[in-house]
Amino acid sequence: MGTVTKALQLLTFFSRAQPLIGLSDMARLSGMNKATVHRMLGELQAAGFVEQVGAGRHYRLGPVYMRLAALREHAVPLRDVVGAVLQKLCDETQETAHFSLLQGTQLVATTHAYSPHHGTRVTMEDAQILTLHGTSSGLAVLAYASPDFARAVLEAPLPARTKHTITDPDELRAKLAQVQKNGIAESISGFEEDVHSHAAPIFDAQGQPLGAIAVAAPVARMDDTLRQTVRRATQQAGLHLTRLLGGFPPDTYPTP
Amino acid sequence: MGTVTKALQLLTFFSRAQPLIGLSDMARLSGMNKATVHRMLGELQAAGFVEQVGAGRHYRLGPVYMRLAALREHAVPLRDVVGAVLQKLCDETQETAHFSLLQGTQLVATTHAYSPHHGTRVTMEDAQILTLHGTSSGLAVLAYASPDFARAVLEAPLPARTKHTITDPDELRAKLAQVQKNGIAESISGFEEDVHSHAAPIFDAQGQPLGAIAVAAPVARMDDTLRQTVRRATQQAGLHLTRLLGGFPPDTYPTP
DNA sequence: ATTAGTCGGTTCATTATTTGAACCATTGGT
DNA sequence: ACCAATGGTTCAAATAATGAACCGACTAAT
Numbered sequence: 001m002g003t004v005t006k007a008l009q010l011l012t013f014f015s016r017a018q019p020l021i022g023l024s025d026m027a028r029l030s031g032m033n034k035a036t037v038h039r040m041l042g043e044l045q046a047a048g049f050v051e052q053v054g055a056g057r058h059y060r061l062g063p064v065y066m067r068l069a070a071l072r073e074h075a076v077p078l079r080d081v082v083g084a085v086l087q088k089l090c091d092e093t094q095e096t097a098h099f100s101l102l103q104g105t106q107l108v109a110t111t112h113a114y115s116p117h118h119g120t121r122v123t124m125e126d127a128q129i130l131t132l133h134g135t136s137s138g139l140a141v142l143a144y145a146s147p148d149f150a151r152a153v154l155e156a157p158l159p160a161r162t163k164h165t166i167t168d169p170d171e172l173r174a175k176l177a178q179v180q181k182n183g184i185a186e187s188i189s190g191f192e193e194d195v196h197s198h199a200a201p202i203f204d205a206q207g208q209p210l211g212a213i214a215v216a217a218p219v220a221r222m223d224d225t226l227r228q229t230v231r232r233a234t235q236q237a238g239l240h241l242t243r244l245l246g247g248f249p250p251d252t253y254p255t256p
Numbered sequence: 257m258g259t260v261t262k263a264l265q266l267l268t269f270f271s272r273a274q275p276l277i278g279l280s281d282m283a284r285l286s287g288m289n290k291a292t293v294h295r296m297l298g299e300l301q302a303a304g305f306v307e308q309v310g311a312g313r314h315y316r317l318g319p320v321y322m323r324l325a326a327l328r329e330h331a332v333p334l335r336d337v338v339g340a341v342l343q344k345l346c347d348e349t350q351e352t353a354h355f356s357l358l359q360g361t362q363l364v365a366t367t368h369a370y371s372p373h374h375g376t377r378v379t380m381e382d383a384q385i386l387t388l389h390g391t392s393s394g395l396a397v398l399a400y401a402s403p404d405f406a407r408a409v410l411e412a413p414l415p416a417r418t419k420h421t422i423t424d425p426d427e428l429r430a431k432l433a434q435v436q437k438n439g440i441a442e443s444i445s446g447f448e449e450d451v452h453s454h455a456a457p458i459f460d461a462q463g464q465p466l467g468a469i470a471v472a473a474p475v476a477r478m479d480d481t482l483r484q485t486v487r488r489a490t491q492q493a494g495l496h497l498t499r500l501l502g503g504f505p506p507d508t509y510p511t512p
Numbered sequence: 513a514t515t516a517g518t519c520g521g522t523t524c525a526t527t528a529t530t531t532g533a534a535c536c537a538t539t540g541g542t
Numbered sequence: 543a544c545c546a547a548t549g550g551t552t553c554a555a556a557t558a559a560t561g562a563a564c565c566g567a568c569t570a571a572t
Contacts, residue, residue: 002295002299002529002530003258003259003558004296004300005299007260007263008299008300014324014327016327019330019331022520023519023520023521024520032561033561033562034561035523035560036559036560036561038521039258043261044260044264046261049264057520060328060331060332061327061331061332062328063332063500065327066325066328066329066500066501066502067500068321068325069322069324069325069502070461070503070504071271071272071317071321072319072322075275075316076319081319205326244319245322246323246324246325246326248326259559278548278549279548279550280547289532290549290550291530291531291551292530292531294549294550313549
């Protein structure tokens, strides 16, 4: 492992739970010698990637990231980042993958990727508005939204898009509890007939859900093998995208 | 110079004008050997700090910055970053420094730092609203705001806070041209009597002014020496803060 | 008051990594 | 067909990274 890699690895130990790390801790965490870590932190500090909080105390992430993040966003707009994750999820599952963004109280499916693997596939309209109670994406968001928001949604009228749409608030509450337990939401024909979909929430920097990533397959194709694949891949993609967007799953989010 | 420093230096060559850099270019820019640069970019890429756009093509900034920027913001809120810059500016000039944020059409002075060096000093109210045409901060913002915004402000009634407030639109337009030329705005007793202030605009990631950083001194103390010091320090602080906040001065902004 | 165990930071001989000139294989322009 | 770029690779020589031991300062417990 090269020196640069080792130095950059140090940055990965910072987290919201541990924004300040001392020299000895860092040496322990990285498994490297204290002197080595000290020199590396010195170089990282000189470049602004890390800074020391007081006089000779702990280290924390430095001031360069705002600028670099802005440059990155300029070079690769979020749309492209989302698109790349969707493409990968789509390749892994061979089914339609889509991303939806919570805009106010509406969940809008903004981006999608189709798999060329099957002749039949679930298709999406552009900027389709998804119901919060009738889609897996909606349930994924609701399960991690603020209690106030979820209550408001469940107390409002719950239209049935299909004859399978769950419209009973209590039944929905039970479903949300299950989503919270598994970290992934599932909906069978609740929005479109013959569509079986799974979704994972995407979180912002405050740990609030900002949208969801989902995989939608024809009901007929959803056997147990595919279901396992989809669930695993969707949850991973969700965590990955959350991370890429600079967000953080809340502490209550289950680890896969 | 350590290897880590050299590798991190590579990241500084990316800019909005040059978001994609090839191996040879990078070697030229850094003055290092191509093989060295190649290995470093490889390590940076493995860590996600850089990525390759196509198959074996140019490099661009990687996906890690969103996350790191979010962590940094969590550890050090913007308020603290602004505060640190103000404190430094205040120390350098021995006068009151303040930062104001453009909120809609209102410019609000959100943070300030006082120098203990003099018995008399300019004091600020909390969340004081600054006029766009009567303060140096306002002029700094106006000079770099969109033409539509500036026109709308100049066509609206221009109240005079003091007898020195400039209220003639043409005279103001001339002043704005001067600000655009120098990159720094100046106002003498236009908002409060006996206050002589200088301000530099702060830009967001789109190159739009989001606020200003300013130094305000009693008129009596503003001799030529102090004026030079203040102008230099304010402009530097402005550029520095813009950079720290992930913003970019527009191409039209003069280099000091 | 003494001790023992931290901490951040430093030293320097040993070691392993980095370095760079020369070298491919491709590509695009003339 | 050629030339001059490009991205990428090789390997002996040069250099920088490493880590055990050490320092002084501090804290908590004895």
